[in-house]
Amino acid sequence: MNENRPTAGRLWRKNIAIWGALLALLLLSLSLAYVPMGRLTTAAGIVIAATKSALVLLLFMELATSKSLIRLAAISGLVFVAAMFALTLSDVLTR
Amino acid sequence: MSDESAVLREPWLDFDRQREAAKFGIWVFLGSEALFFGALLMTYTVCRVEHPEAFAAAGRETNIWYGTINTAVLLTSSLSMAMASQAAESGMRFRRLVLGCLLATVLLGLAFIVIKGFEYKEDIDKHLVPGAGFALPQAGAQLFYGLYWLVTGVHAVHLSIGMVLVSRLFWMFYQRKLRISENPELEVTALYWHLVDIVWIFLYPLIYLPGRAS
């Protein structure tokens, strides 16, 4: 049980790297917001947010190394959120 | 392990199974939270689709510095929470690290609330509260701010619940009333905390970034 236990240093390095990436993405979305690209500006903000969320989900919340049952539970929520958006927008966008 | 309790409860016969079930249970609950906040975000989306210019004008009035700093604060709290959770898997070796990170998480959460408080005060001074005397002329702008107050309020409630949970864990570990290593309550609380962070990650571009490019 004692082999492969990480040291505090390894834990810090790994997690600070992830945190650094998150902050970098935050600053990226902040700067891109000022670039006039029409719809692309909005999309960029959302895509970057999705990327940050993916990092938190996969790495901080350890989904990448979790059992498939856990991953199934995680994805189910997202599938139905997507369906809710898609079908509602199918009304709102075509009125 | 001194006097920390082993936390095996009914109906479980096997502690690992109990941990697995707790983890599975919280992920199922997070699925429901995805739909909870997803519904709020969908409300925002529909309203924005119906009032694009008004939302851009309203988004410009938000304080981007408070928003960005708060996002960074929450991201950092996720760092400290992840550290606490991962270090706890190694048990007693990292007791001080776990305690320190839990404390940091609570303090960062508190910092978020304080900064939000200043932001709310500024919003009220700028008459950004929907109702008579609202600062902006467009109808959709009131809608933006109605959603702003509601969504950030609901998020703040979730954050406060998280802070209570983390504080309780800090206290129980500090008093050695709960075992740190492989603790299902810590795993569950950490996952909940990360959800609160993810919600804010999505709120940031929707609240603070619209309308900046014009």
Added chain:
Amino acid sequence: MTDALLAGELPLPPRPDYLRHGSTIASWLTTTDHKRIAILYAVTITFFFFLGGAAITAVRLELFQPNGWFLTSDSYNKLFSFHGIVMVWFFLVPSIPNTLGNFLLPLMIGAPDVAFPRLNLFSWYLTLAAGALTVYALLAGGVDTGWTFYTPYSSMFSNTHVFAAAAGVFVVGFASIATGVNFIATTHMLRAPGMTWFRLPLFVWAIYATSLIMVLATPVLAISLLLVIAERWLGLPIFDPSRGGDPVLFQHLFWFYSHPAVYIMVLPAMGVVSEIIPCFARRRIFGYDFMVYAMLAISGIGFFVWGHHMFVSGQSALASLVFSFLSFIIAVPSAIKVFNWTASLYRGQISFESPMLYALGFVGLFTTGGLSGLFLASIPVDIHVTDTYFVVAHFHYIMVGGSVSAFFAGLHFWWPKATGKLYPESWAKFAAILMYSGFNMTFLPQFFAGYLGMPRRYHTYPAEFQIYNVMSSAGAAVLAVAYLLPLGYLTWSLFYGGRAGNNPWEATGLEWTTTSPPPPKNFDWQPRVDREPYDYHAEGLSAGTDRPEVQNVREIQ
């Protein structure tokens, strides 16, 4: 079954059962035993059933006359709203899942309790708190928005207690979510050795599919009501058209939950029927695998059809088409189940005990209600019959003819297990037949009235519809008697009924292997499963005439 057992002369079990293990009120109010929590829920939903029934009794009395005779229009609106709110959220949604599901799920999978017993108790307390808020709304003067709380009436114009009623529903939603999480985790994590997924009784699959819906759909209801509350209480402009809001958005959010909610109300009923029909036909269920796939399909596709409630709301034609198409699709898995229940009867040794009477009634009434749903899924027809009594008849055929019949079926089937008492069978048969007749007398005329144009939720109606209303109200009186009878004889059986043995129906399933009532931890030995469910006869034979081999066989200490 020895005569001694049938005569109720059983030796007392060597240890107290769950009912006798602790007899103080505190032991009941702080219990974490899923069986006791099931009883707590049963008492609660019975109270709400009769409360909602009282409201609609007043409505049906009023409708004897075309222009009303003892209610004001405002009172009328408040009564049907209260009826809907209470019946949907405080009776139908919790009824089978939280009473029968709570009691049976751990027993059927061979577990000592649910995954999170304290959360289970917390769910019940949330339900009580929510019920208190809703009853307060009634006592303070009622709410008149209908159970559907449509905006902008509910958010801007109604002068009634929308806040309290919406808050009550908001809170009971969280009880529902907690129950769903509990049942999903229980099914995944606590099955006995040998109880693989495809050896589960169909009732367990039904509760599992229902729990998926509870967890994923209810949060959206919470948001829809939160938005209405925010608009009323904080003046936020979410659904106010003059300030940019979109009232139809409320309907999207509300029906995103409320359509899957009807599957929350019907899937457990299907599960109950799937347990009863094999038992009283002495046959294996026909097409077990497809019964499972059908329930999962219903729970999944059920999320994609909500717009069929909104064909006349101003929804776009494209969206309406998509929703209409998907609504036709979702009829298919339900039809598969009806075919399979019917096929399970073929070459059976059918007997007509009261649970079977209720279960067969379910099949017929659910089919009728479901077929009428196809009419409503068709946009051209729906334009004419929406908001008429046709819709009212449709959903009552499914909710009352279906779910309530199945609830009574399950109540009678598992009553001996839960209480250790046998109820008087002839009274039960009489009540079942009376219920079926009263139900049809009440709701069949409503199809005609609606088709001919009588609107729903109107206090008064044109005189040409009076004949249908009189028939319906008379039928409701019969139905009321049929509901009161079980209250009478089931209560009687608690005191004077014969003792029930472990397996009075000679059914398969792990719950029948333990004592009636079960011990606090469900089994006196560790169950182990080594065969399929519904093993009523050998392969290749038709009905079984001997005692079936029940699933649990081994004793493992």
